[in-house]
Amino acid sequence: MKIEVRHASHPEAVRGYDTQTLRRHFLIETVFAAGEIRLTYSHYDRMVVGGATPLGEALALGAPKEIGQDSFLAERELGVLNVGGAGHVVVGGTRHALSKYDCLYVGKGAGDVRFESVDAAAPAKFYLVSTPAHQAHPTVLLTRDKARHLTPGEAATANKRSIYQFIHPEVCQSCQLTMGFTMIEEGSVWNTMPAHTHDRRMEAYLYFDLDADQRVFHFMGEPQETRHMLVANEQAIISPPWSIHSGAGTKNYSFIWAMGGDNKSFTDMDHIAIADLR
Ligand SMILES: O=C(O)C(=O)C[C@H](O)C(=O)CO
């Protein structure tokens, strides 16, 4: 298991970052490595983002020094969303079957976590997001049909999409973690435009279901100092609380969003009029 620490950047410093520096701080190029667990520990809200890609053998979620505890879930909660083949997540000895697009909420203190693929030739790809937690909530399997489903956007503005909310106060209890995914319809390319910030919560995105030769232009930065990063399939971005987070694909795609911070209110956003972006 590998873990990489990313420190927080001040918005004034980010104004001067070149392309490589932006990518080094905010892009996670390899989330899923065959037969491995890879984690990134962000100092924004101490969110841990990563991927578990089990092949023939189960992968155990360890507790590296960065976590500061004897077990990963001692003072943390975890969201797992499968973007690959069928698999199982074993939590404290209980097996949960996750197909593609299914989500598992794992509460603080739930025990050891292990990841397994049903077929090593079509491995599960478990996307992981974890935030600090100080209360134990039950572990819940959330299949796609259990999600709260919204359909915002219009074809005329190329942002017709489905939002599936899994770890959300109306669906499942959590301490601070919220998580779900958004699927852009064919012919649409934009997510989260008009853009917003929420200085109360940081956010991470995993872009997926994007053709290998296509890219998403991910927009970030202060609303009047925007920057972009070119993002490929199954790459993730860390969005600081003060930053917009919006993307336009060269084709349609999906992405998993996850947030941690002072509230779990999905609609608590400070919108920026398109004409005010710079
Ligand atoms: O398509 C969207 O719009 C989103 O999915 C919005 C993100 O989830 C978000 O930024 C929530 O704060």
Ligand SMILES: [Zn+2]
């Ligand atoms: Zn947001």
